[in-house]
Amino acid sequence: MHSITxxxxxxxxxxxxxxxxMKVACSNCNLRELCxxxxxxxxxLERVDELVATRRKVKRGTALFRNGEAFNSxxxxxxxxxxxxxxxxxxxxxxxxxxxxxxxxGLDGIVSDRHxxxxxxxxxxxxxxxxxxRIGELSREIGALQHHVHRIMSREIVREHGVMLLLGSMRAxxxxxxxxxxxxxxxxxxxxxxxxxxxxxxxxxIGSYLGLKLETVSRTFSKFADDGLVEVRQRHLRIIDAQxxxxxxxxxxxx
Numbered sequence: 001m002h003s004i005t006x007x008x009x010x011x012x013x014x015x016x017x018x019x020x021x022m023k024v025a026c027s028n029c030n031l032r033e034l035c036x037x038x039x040x041x042x043x044x045l046e047r048v049d050e051l052v053a054t055r056r057k058v059k060r061g062t063a064l065f066r067n068g069e070a071f072n073s074x075x076x077x078x079x080x081x082x083x084x085x086x087x088x089x090x091x092x093x094x095x096x097x098x099x100x101x102x103x104x105x106g107l108d109g110i111v112s113d114r115h116x117x118x119x120x121x122x123x124x125x126x127x128x129x130x131x132x133x134r135i136g137e138l139s140r141e142i143g144a145l146q147h148h149v150h151r152i153m154s155r156e157i158v159r160e161h162g163v164m165l166l167l168g169s170m171r172a173x174x175x176x177x178x179x180x181x182x183x184x185x186x187x188x189x190x191x192x193x194x195x196x197x198x199x200x201x202x203x204x205x206i207g208s209y210l211g212l213k214l215e216t217v218s219r220t221f222s223k224f225a226d227d228g229l230v231e232v233r234q235r236h237l238r239i240i241d242a243q244x245x246x247x248x249x250x251x252x253x254x255x
Contacts, residue, residue, distance in 0.1 A: 044142050051138055052076070052128045064105065064119040064127065071109025073131050077101050080125025081200040084108075084117045085208075095208040097159070098122075098183075098201055101190055104152050106132075122200040167211045170249075175210045176220045177248040180230070184239060195242070199235040 040048065055078060058064065064075060067086065081100050085093040096117060099105050109115040110132070139146035166175050188194045199206075207217040224230045229245055231238040239245065 040142070040144060044144070047138060047142065048145065051134050052130050054129045055126055056129060057124070057126050058121055060121050060123045060125075062121055064121065065109070065115045066118050067115055069109075069115045071106065071113050071115055071132065073129050074104050074106040074135065075119075076128040076130060077103050077105065078126040078128055080127075081122040082119050082125070083122055083201060083205060083209075084119050086117050093118075093208065095201075095205050097163075098209065100186060107153060107156055163209075172210075172212055172216050172220050173223070173248050174251065175212060176206075176217065176224070177245040179206065179210060180237070180239065181242065181245055181249065184242075195239045197237055199237055 064082065065071075077099055079101050081098065082105060083095050084097045084099065084105065085095045088094045099119075105119050105127075106115070108117050135145070135149065139149055166178060170178065184194060184197055187197055201209075203217045203221070204214045206212075207214050210217070212220075221230070221232055224245075225232050227244070229239070229241045231240055
């Protein structure tokens with residue numbers, strides 16, 4: 001079974017370039033269709049190649065950026081997994097999302113020129129650095145790029161609405177079922193298995209994201225396993241009955 005690896009990346013003006021930094025070309029990247037607009041001409045693609053100047057590797061547990069840091073770049077995840085989180089009033093980390101290869105992080109910094117959350121690598125990862133001022137310049141010249149940036153922002157708004165629905169009206173089983181189905185769907189779009197995955201996040205982190213206590217997450221996983229919906233071996237998860245998980249989620253709509 002395939003697994004995804006992730007690096008965390010600091011904003012390039014805030015931290016020195018490390019020895020792992022290297023030249024990158026979008027035209028040669030197998031994730032291009034996931035994080036870059038499709039249908040570009042050869043000339044436009046060459047210009048977009050200039051937009052993504054470097055890749056950087058960051059070790060597991062290292063922050064790509066921290067809450068309050070100056071915003072300079074967006075980051076396209078090339079390999080690996082991130083979590084974004086904010087510090088709650090009681091000092092605990094509140095997970096606000098999980099991001100994987102082919103997705104963009106750093107959009108939170110656009111509104112105030114400072115990041116409003118931490119982005120932390122859940123495993124060793126590699127990220128492409130895209131200076132935001134250069135994105136703005138190119139977007140004015142390449143309509144497809146501007147449209148793509150707007151789509152990414154819109155997708156984040158839709159995702160936040162989905163999380164609000166999840167936390168506001170779903171029971172624990174519905175929340176976990178929806179989370180697992182969404183995760184495997186996103187992984188499948190990247191060429192991974194539709195039924196098997198390695199959970200890069202802990203159950204505590206899943207609970208933080210879903211608004212559930214650790215004990216509730218563990219109990220719900222056990223119930224899914226006992227009911228024959230999933231098979232769990234530590235962080236290895238196999239979905240046995242996706243239809244049953246979908247029925248659990250759809251109960252919410254019919255309640």
